[in-house]
Amino acid sequence: MLPGTPHLARSSAGTLTLDGLPLADLARRFGTPLYVYSQAAMLDALAAYQRALAGRPHQICYAMKANSNLAVLQTIARAGCGFDIVSGGELARVLAAGGDPSRVVFSGVGKTAAEMAQALRAGVRCFNVESVSELDRLSAVAAAEGAIAPVSLRVNPDVDAGTHPYISTGLRENKFGIAHDQALAAYRHAASLPGLQVVGIDCHIGSQITQVEPYLDALDRLLDLVEAVERDGIAIHHVDVGGGLGIRYVDESPPAADHLVGLLLQRLDARGHGHREVMMEPGRSLVGNAGVLLTEVQYLKPGDAKSFCIVDAAMNDLMRPAMYEAWMAIEPCVSRSTPPQRWDVVGPVCESGDWLGRDRSFAVEPGDVLAVLSAGAYGMAMASNYNTRPRAAEVMIVDGAPVLVREREQAQALFSGEKLLA
Ligand SMILES: Cc1ncc(COP(=O)(O)O)c(C=O)c1O
Numbered sequence: 001m002l003p004g005t006p007h008l009a010r011s012s013a014g015t016l017t018l019d020g021l022p023l024a025d026l027a028r029r030f031g032t033p034l035y036v037y038s039q040a041a042m043l044d045a046l047a048a049y050q051r052a053l054a055g056r057p058h059q060i061c062y063a064m065k066a067n068s069n070l071a072v073l074q075t076i077a078r079a080g081c082g083f084d085i086v087s088g089g090e091l092a093r094v095l096a097a098g099g100d101p102s103r104v105v106f107s108g109v110g111k112t113a114a115e116m117a118q119a120l121r122a123g124v125r126c127f128n129v130e131s132v133s134e135l136d137r138l139s140a141v142a143a144a145e146g147a148i149a150p151v152s153l154r155v156n157p158d159v160d161a162g163t164h165p166y167i168s169t170g171l172r173e174n175k176f177g178i179a180h181d182q183a184l185a186a187y188r189h190a191a192s193l194p195g196l197q198v199v200g201i202d203c204h205i206g207s208q209i210t211q212v213e214p215y216l217d218a219l220d221r222l223l224d225l226v227e228a229v230e231r232d233g234i235a236i237h238h239v240d241v242g243g244g245l246g247i248r249y250v251d252e253s254p255p256a257a258d259h260l261v262g263l264l265l266q267r268l269d270a271r272g273h274g275h276r277e278v279m280m281e282p283g284r285s286l287v288g289n290a291g292v293l294l295t296e297v298q299y300l301k302p303g304d305a306k307s308f309c310i311v312d313a314a315m316n317d318l319m320r321p322a323m324y325e326a327w328m329a330i331e332p333c334v335s336r337s338t339p340p341q342r343w344d345v346v347g348p349v350c351e352s353g354d355w356l357g358r359d360r361s362f363a364v365e366p367g368d369v370l371a372v373l374s375a376g377a378y379g380m381a382m383a384s385n386y387n388t389r390p391r392a393a394e395v396m397i398v399d400g401a402p403v404l405v406r407e408r409e410q411a412q413a414l415f416s417g418e419k420l421l422a
Pocket residue numbers: 063066084107108204206207208242243244245281282283284285
């Protein structure tokens with residue numbers, strides 16, 4: 001069975017399709033490397049959260065770092081969502097895509113004064129503040145802008161999300177958030193500063209989380225704090241439980257979004273916090289399984305120790321395997337009936353770490369198109385121009401038709417801002 005989404009299928013003739021469109025045809029029409037997204041798959045993933053939260057005061061803020069293509073943002077904004085942003089650049093994208101700034105939360109440990117001013121002028125919903133010194137800076141910027149900054153403290157609850165160390169964010173040793181035992185003092189400090197209005201509490205414990213327990217533990221830790229803060233006379237309106245829900249890349253069984261949300265709401269009710277607005281910041285679970293990366297096989301290099309299948313996509317297009325040794329499924333877009341062989345699927349970049357998949361088994365010939373599955377999150381968003389490689393084009397399937405939503409980059413554009421010496 002293919003991991004991921006029911007929108008992806010293999011026909012009895014061996015053709016891999018997304019929303020019914022043969023992926024090999026899209027590769028021929030738009031060229032490779034090519035990201036292809038199913039809009040319907042994204043909306044289905046979002047609907048699972050929306051159904052579970054219906055009837056409650058809530059706001060879903062898509063963590064747009066996962067995939068910030070404007071058409072993706074537009075799709076999600078039109079479905080009523082807000083955004084979790086981490087830079088002024090992301091805010092500019094939200095506005096360009098027609099997103100509503102009053103549904104934007106601004107996270108991140110290193111917001112600059114200029115980014116704070118930009119966000120205040122745009123009218124974001126709140127700042128997820130990650131340190132006491134950030135509170136001081138935000139207060140000063142708000143005063144200079146003649147504005148009141150709505151503040152939610154991102155608390156580091158010190159729970160183990162059980163995920164890759166590079167994508168864990170909720171442990172004491174991680175740089176994110178304010179330590180749980182310092183958070184009450186930080187709330188008191190926030191309430192004492194001019195220009196700030198405390199509105200909520202926030203956490204985000206990591207990414208690609210496949211269990212519910214870390215979420216419930218983190219929520220308990222937040223609610224303990226909410227109770228202490230409110231005893232102090234500081235009102236907390238919303239509770240933001242962050243994002244991080246995992247997807248199936250291989251054989252993982254993450255909880256379904258509606259199951260997770262149901263358990264979180266139950267816990268809120270059980271502890272007497274059912275009246276609070278719930279906020280969530282899902283990224284990967286909305287877009288990850290909605291996308292594939294298509295790449296054409298250039299050369300085959302069979303060998304005794306290893307056989308290499310050299311493709312035209314590389315670590316600069318899809319960083320996750322090189323960076324986290326992430327396992328992503330790779331499937332031929334048209335199956336061959338010849339016996340399969342084992343291949344390391346590698347790109348043209350001059351690094352031994354440039355691989356997309358190791359020890360994969362399929363029958364393949366040069367010119368064939370392969371699809372890297374579950375590539376809709378942290379794929380294009382993390383792409384670079386290393387080796388002066390123009391970034392891939394992106395296509396979104398909308399109502400059964402492919403739409404080019406980002407043109408392939410041209411090499412010339414990569415050095416257009418550079419200057420030759422006199
Ligand atoms: C503050 C914040 N919120 C939400 C997310 C979304 O995470 P994910 O894509 O794992 O859902 C991230 C990234 O991990 C994040 O840093």
